[in-house]
Amino acid sequence: MPESRPIAILGGTGPAGTGLALRWARAGEAIIIGSRDSQRAQEAADKIKQKAGNQANISGMENSAACAAADLLVLTVPFEGQATLLKQVKPAIRPGSILIDATVALAAGVGGRASRTLGIWQGSSAQQAAELVPKGVSVAAAFHNLSAELLNGAEALDCDVIVCSDDPEAAKLTRSLASKIPGIRAIDGGKLENARTLEQITALLIGLNIRHKGHAGIRITGLPPEAYR
Amino acid sequence: MPESRPIAILGGTGPAGTGLALRWARAGEAIIIGSRDSQRAQEAADKIKQKAGNQANISGMENSAACAAADLLVLTVPFEGQATLLKQVKPAIRPGSILIDATVALAAGVGGRASRTLGIWQGSSAQQAAELVPKGVSVAAAFHNLSAELLNGAEALDCDVIVCSDDPEAAKLTRSLASKIPGIRAIDGGKLENARTLEQITALLIGLNIRHKGHAGIRITGLPPEAYR
Numbered sequence: 001m002p003e004s005r006p007i008a009i010l011g012g013t014g015p016a017g018t019g020l021a022l023r024w025a026r027a028g029e030a031i032i033i034g035s036r037d038s039q040r041a042q043e044a045a046d047k048i049k050q051k052a053g054n055q056a057n058i059s060g061m062e063n064s065a066a067c068a069a070a071d072l073l074v075l076t077v078p079f080e081g082q083a084t085l086l087k088q089v090k091p092a093i094r095p096g097s098i099l100i101d102a103t104v105a106l107a108a109g110v111g112g113r114a115s116r117t118l119g120i121w122q123g124s125s126a127q128q129a130a131e132l133v134p135k136g137v138s139v140a141a142a143f144h145n146l147s148a149e150l151l152n153g154a155e156a157l158d159c160d161v162i163v164c165s166d167d168p169e170a171a172k173l174t175r176s177l178a179s180k181i182p183g184i185r186a187i188d189g190g191k192l193e194n195a196r197t198l199e200q201i202t203a204l205l206i207g208l209n210i211r212h213k214g215h216a217g218i219r220i221t222g223l224p225p226e227a228y229r
Numbered sequence: 230m231p232e233s234r235p236i237a238i239l240g241g242t243g244p245a246g247t248g249l250a251l252r253w254a255r256a257g258e259a260i261i262i263g264s265r266d267s268q269r270a271q272e273a274a275d276k277i278k279q280k281a282g283n284q285a286n287i288s289g290m291e292n293s294a295a296c297a298a299a300d301l302l303v304l305t306v307p308f309e310g311q312a313t314l315l316k317q318v319k320p321a322i323r324p325g326s327i328l329i330d331a332t333v334a335l336a337a338g339v340g341g342r343a344s345r346t347l348g349i350w351q352g353s354s355a356q357q358a359a360e361l362v363p364k365g366v367s368v369a370a371a372f373h374n375l376s377a378e379l380l381n382g383a384e385a386l387d388c389d390v391i392v393c394s395d396d397p398e399a400a401k402l403t404r405s406l407a408s409k410i411p412g413i414r415a416i417d418g419g420k421l422e423n424a425r426t427l428e429q430i431t432a433l434l435i436g437l438n439i440r441h442k443g444h445a446g447i448r449i450t451g452l453p454p455e456a457y458r
Contacts, residue, residue: 147451194344214451216452222388222445
């Protein structure tokens, strides 16, 4: 993947978005932070640049402009904002784009607990996203189970990223992006429908964090070495 | 926990049951294998004893007799047999017993895929079990995500066991049983309702095993040392 193919992180001013941006910028990727407000996007981009170093290639744009400028899109908004954002940016999404969805439908989004999830008619937030993107745009589900606090730090992570997608090329590209984050091993998790379990795991880990005061992640054990790439 | 408090593994002649029995027998626990057929239960017990060594304390009984002889019950049957078995043994379950449920409602049980689960009205198989046991019997959910093949082997496992229960004492006892299996760390996963995610994870791991030809398990990273016990 050439450096010239930028990654747009939609709704990327929150902690998960800035954390992924920081890690990918450090790995030499070109990053566009998307936000409803272009000014806010630029401010977030500047902050990440200060942490990542001056050679980092990070800009900020309004979400639709970010979609028009990139064909690798990452969605890190809370679930309650996912459908609205996707409907809004849909006309700007370029044909052949890949959307990497990290959304989790936490009950906290509707006044419930962050350790519980909502039932999604399509099965998962990622499957809802797949319904909302233009035809010919592939969706991959990944990055649900990384601690935003650890992502925004400097140390290697101690986590695996399971990637689910119905498009093998989108899955492969998403795994390669995951592998650029120090400490992370990427695992092919099969079809997009399996995202439902990835999303549930986030709520479980949030519960563990509340109970045990940590930054929980998961590692998958017992697979042959070639499964981790 | 004194050795004299036996563990009855109901429907324990399958690979998950015999694997847990083997590991606990090696740790000095007294084990009763329960089965619909007492003859079959005794044969399974004899086989495990051959692997565990002659000092191992393992017997076999019909399921209701096993319930009457123990107050630590472990359920390792396929989901489609769970309700029938619990209704059948209910009169034999002693007041104050603890039932550890490891059931996962795989779609394979109704002709679907082992990498998918069924929706359970109560939320999870463990919550269905809680509805079916006599009043005063506590249910804990655990041991869903251990490879039966690895359990039946000799090596230490590379997995964590998350334990969910509404009864802190039942949870503590279940964690102590988990910790007796070499390599396993036990983690308090909170209330029984969180079993839904533990059960989903099994289907995800089965999918990974099919895809990558392994014996997948999970480790939880990022929690403070006192969370693992």
